[in-house]
Amino acid sequence: YGNELTGLCRPEELFRLTDCARRVAKRYNLTIDSAMITDVPGYTWGIVPALAHSGVKYLSAGPNHIHRICYTLAEWGDKPFWWVSPSGEKRILCWVAGRSYSWFHRGRLGPVKGVKPDTFFEYLEELQASGYVYDMVQLRYSIQGDNGPPDPELPEFVRRWNGRYVWPKLRIATTRELMTAFERRYGDRLPERRGDFTPYWEDGAASSARETALARNASERLVQAETLWALLNPTRFPDAHFATAWRDVILYNEHTWGAYCSISKPDSQLTRDQWRIKQAFARDADRQSRSLLHRAAAKRRSGKTPVAAVDVYNTCSWPRDDLVILPRNLAVAGDVVQTADGQSVPSQRLTNGRLAFLARGVPPLGAKRFVFKPGETRPAGRANAGGRRLTTPALEIEVDAETGAIERLVWKPAGDDFAGGTQRRRLNTYHYVPSRDPQTAQELAAGVTVRVEDAGPLVASLVVESPAPGCRKLTRRLRVVDGLPFVSLCNVVDKEPIRTPESVHFGFDVNVPGGIMRLDIPWAIIRPETDQLPGA
Template identity: 40%
Template sequence: MFLMLTGVSFAQITVKSVKGLPFLSLRGERSFQSIDLTMDNLGDSVEVTIFVDGAPPLTVGVGRGNHDIEAYAPETAKAREARFRVSVGQQTLYKGQVSLQPVRKMTVYILPHSHNDIGYTEIQTNVERKQMNNLLTGIDYAEKTKSYPAGARFVWNLEGVYAADLFLNRMNDQQRKRFVEAVHDGGVALNGMYVNTLTGICGPEELLQLFHRGTEVASLCGTPVDAAMISDVPGYTWGTVTAMAQAGIKYFSVAPNYFDRIGDILVQCEDKPFYWIGPNGKDKVLVWIPYRGYALSHGMPEGLTRKFVSQYIAELDRKQFKYDISYIRWSGHGDNATPDMTICDFVKDWNTTYTWPRFIISSTSTAFKAFEDRYASEIPQEKGDWTGYWEDGTGSSAFETAENRATSARMSQGEALWVMKNLSGFPSDTDRDAWRNVILYSEHTWGADVSVTRPLSQKTMEQWIIKKSYATNADSLSRQLLSDALDQGSVAPGNSVDVFNTHSWSTSGVVLVPRELSSAGDLVKDAAGQVLTSQRLSTGELAFMVSEVPPFASRRYTISAGSSAPDATPALKVSDHSLENDQITVGVDPSTGNITSLKKMGVSNEFVDNDSTGGLNEYLFLQGSNLADIQHSGVAKITVKEQGPLVVALQVVSDAPGAANYVREYRLVKGADFVAIKDVLDKLPAELDPHPGDYPWANLHGKESLNVGFPFHVDQGQMRLEIPMGIMQPEKDQIPGSCKNWLEVGNWADVSNQDLGVTWVTLDAPLVEVGGITATLLGGQSNPNVWRKHIDPTQKLYSWALNNHWETNYRAYQDGIITFRYILRPHGAFDALSASTFAIDQSQPLIVAAASGDGVSQPRLRLSNQRVIVLSLRPSLDGKAWMVTLYNPGARDESTGLLWSGAVGAVHISNTGEGVLAPAGDQISVAGQGVVTVRVEKS
């Protein structure tokens, strides 16, 4: 389509180039395609006439200077050479041919929005004001352009529900009314995700809550929300599909950063729309990454132009883009940018001038629905985890990341208690605010743009204080929600405690009673007066064993002076270097303090790979990226911390690089088939940029990471990772564009063959490497070729506990006490249900509280099929119902009934919005790795 000319001069006019353009227009009743001629005139103004075969002559005035002249040729249905000549009067300046291709009848949708960075370039409070003002401006622009031709009216896409939430909470009644009306008439478009979230670190209910506020705002506006946007963030956990399906989201506009630490996500996925199939094989969402992600407009200060249109169509052709519907994001000029109404005049003028390509300003939903309506049968499918890249930065604030994980788990337990105790007056505002803070911590903007180059600057410190407060506030609110449920009811007489099981299966285990609740003594009896095995721990807590606390119920125990009777058959042993009960044995290396032996009674296998590593729970500290520089903890000092009869524990104290102090604890409980590990690190701060503002130094220097090694010995073992509402196998269950240098995990991983395996639970650290230490990419990384492309089968797992590898946004250093807890459970053949319930028991343990009222003697809810579990049990926010989230961890479809201890009303299949979709019936079907939300009306 492009022909470079040697240049012919007449009256100081030079024809520089001629090329066909991918534009069609009507001239009269005929369709013509455009030709671009570039001329230089060094002399006086003159009239030039352009003749093209089949087209009327075109005469234009050419003044001094450079000119782009648009000529026309009849529309062609196939590639051809068109003859043309350029004349001044009777004198021919040039004659030749230009290559013409058929013009694609392309419709390009434009999605205006502002990228929400909650912080980064400025403090979070300023961003809040900006985004509320942007919404007001967007409403104004939509109203001003309401009379524009179809497709040219301004539509303000709210990238997330965050700005709408702020607006509805802070603006006056008139402004709120304008917002609702703007959404209702299409001038403002809702997108269902709350903020641009690092989905890989979300727990199951947090991921569901990520879309909950969107359903509320949609209901307020009387407009369903079936689309979501995410910007900047590359990679998303597989459970996102499940969460979207529960919220009614069908369309997902994904627009990552276009250069930094994004792996090969754009190489693999840009302008390659596909249906992303959820873990259950049934849920799906249409996903599409547009050209240059969300930031296309950032590099176009001149706005949309004819030149851009030509280049964009050429780019689609280069990619062999096979569809005639496309879309771009338009996020203004910078992050948190103001709305840009100039696109409306561009589209109005363009669509008046040209018939193709055609531009339409729209919502995400409108664009994606148009595409799906036309191409649904041609859209490819991908099933698997789209493993995230930017979650690695959460390891730069490991303490707060662990705190937020614990909060998410505590919220689930607190909500369940309100239902179990059948309490009225559920504090829905507290619940909303707590989840909002949990989500804001998981939002991708961690800190200032100068967080690494100027880590001690006011800008960096102020933004980190606010970011940290999200985790701190969520923690406080979750504890309030829990205590408010526990404190209701008259205090029971005597020194008694209630132990609550907030799960849908019976649970046994050791309960730790704080010193202040157990000051009466060490003798524990159950309701029948039977004396239970108990032990006063070195921490001052009283430990006792409870057995088979029923689902969603409690049991009461009394504490009095005395101690438990001696165990006639002690099955618990501890020495300086080993722990043993009737289920497992644990051996600890006397020099390193690492676990060098893990065996299960009756199973002929050593679960520790000692051939090429230092054992399990090995401290691997790396400054920089050279694996040869890995440092280990020093010589271990091992002492017996707990000696039974219920709990035994070893304490391991070592020097450790990067730490002022490093203490490990290995704990084993009588009759338990697992060993609990607690690593407590007094972290020293990393080296900071010696010359604040020195980017080259900050990009590559002062970098550190802590990896904790867990090399398992399971012959031919397959590795599985739990993710929110799903299970994935590295490599096998990763779609193109996924990160493989590190992966995110929920509560557990498992390495198993057909006969045996080991489940590994992580309570605090969500990042893992598989097969080796592969998270060694420091600072800015724009080359897609440097990223790991394949994961071989492996039984080696590494917890990537903390790091400061980024050059911006995330923290440059962290210090103070940080705790990492892991649990190892050797087992027989792998069972997804067993792994899931075991891990949930660890992250949401039995709750002990001062006894009050009558307790919950009967299970508030039981499931008729124990292959299905309850992920969440909570009051509806309207106070009229109980909401039950069912999950099937297995691969096979299951059905279950809900068995309540008291009268309930109608039962319906529901969704994240807590609405009524369909009657549930006596048996509720739950697909393998599927989720079903149920609404149960109060009687």
């Protein structure tokens, strides 16, 4: 249970958010069909099918009332609607509390016993003036501040109010009680809405980029590990260990990002102490996911050296061709790689000492065996790196000498240059904004070096290094593989510890005339502005 930054979640994580509820419901024969989220403004569209598939019909949202919420409350406060899933097959009743979750906190109204009756009547008049057509409304109630205690005086206040006034009546209710009654009365009259309620706060995760990467990779690794356990050893599936690992991933992506003073006093002892707790979730998730993945294939390892063969598993549901890079410390019988039936497989020793080979036709949810024979790798392929250029039979990439960005990205079969030449701003450009004002953005000034890392013929790569504003060093790696139709980019930012508002951006001015921008988000693909809810 947490108030999740859903925009950070990988697809499987969204389903794991209801793990605890489903376990409790099953154990105690309960119905848990309502959810609440507090403080966070905005929620990724994939939360709709994730909740609906878990039996959750209702979502009560109580966002922050002022801090970086933009139009969340203005557009959706007290405007309940059916939120339809991306597929159109599911929907949940979503209701954003118009007075947010904190109306009764210190600095606002305070505990209800001190609130003047006119405050509630003025609120009802405001609702009526806005066209509100329902005869019930939700008021989130918590006192003092975040994590405040229950108010023991609330029941007596409600009793006295209802004894004094004929209307409106106050009722202390659960989310389920409220939503069930509301749906029964108005469900067939509510509007349906489709789109991403794009969140506002997820950008803050970049302040701890290393740990965010650990958590994201752990999430993907857990999905792979679960698949391998299901394929290789289903009767011994370590459900409790997976539940613990998923819990750590989810708690890292929960919205409380350290101490209340992490921005104003980032180096204080309180901030550091609380950060260590938050950081531990990412580190523990990383460690547990690696252990579960390693254990999944334990019975498949022979333990003999040198290794005579490896099985390459595909945990996806479609056939795959991809590059396999073996660990540096894996002693193999030789660098000649073949399929199990003796067909030659392109391979290459990389400059870092690791053996790479191209695995083709690995079946979905299955494996393919590759055998090692004595001898050196047999040069095969037409990938090449030279100067500032990378080429394969299908691709041609050229790096700009001054900025290190991609100035040419040509798909040879069609002759299209996706970088667009000198008329565009290139691809993978670096931009640093040393404030909240984008007009202050800085770019690379000088000092770019480009060197060949792997020359080919199977794998070809370039390393682009430079100083960069806001950083000690910026390293960008570009890699192509003969037989694969894409270029891989890896940007490593060695940040300076700057304690004022800032941001780092990488730009891709892609040359696709008439193209439509689409974003891949969990369980949906959206077009910005078109597939977003108003106020997102």
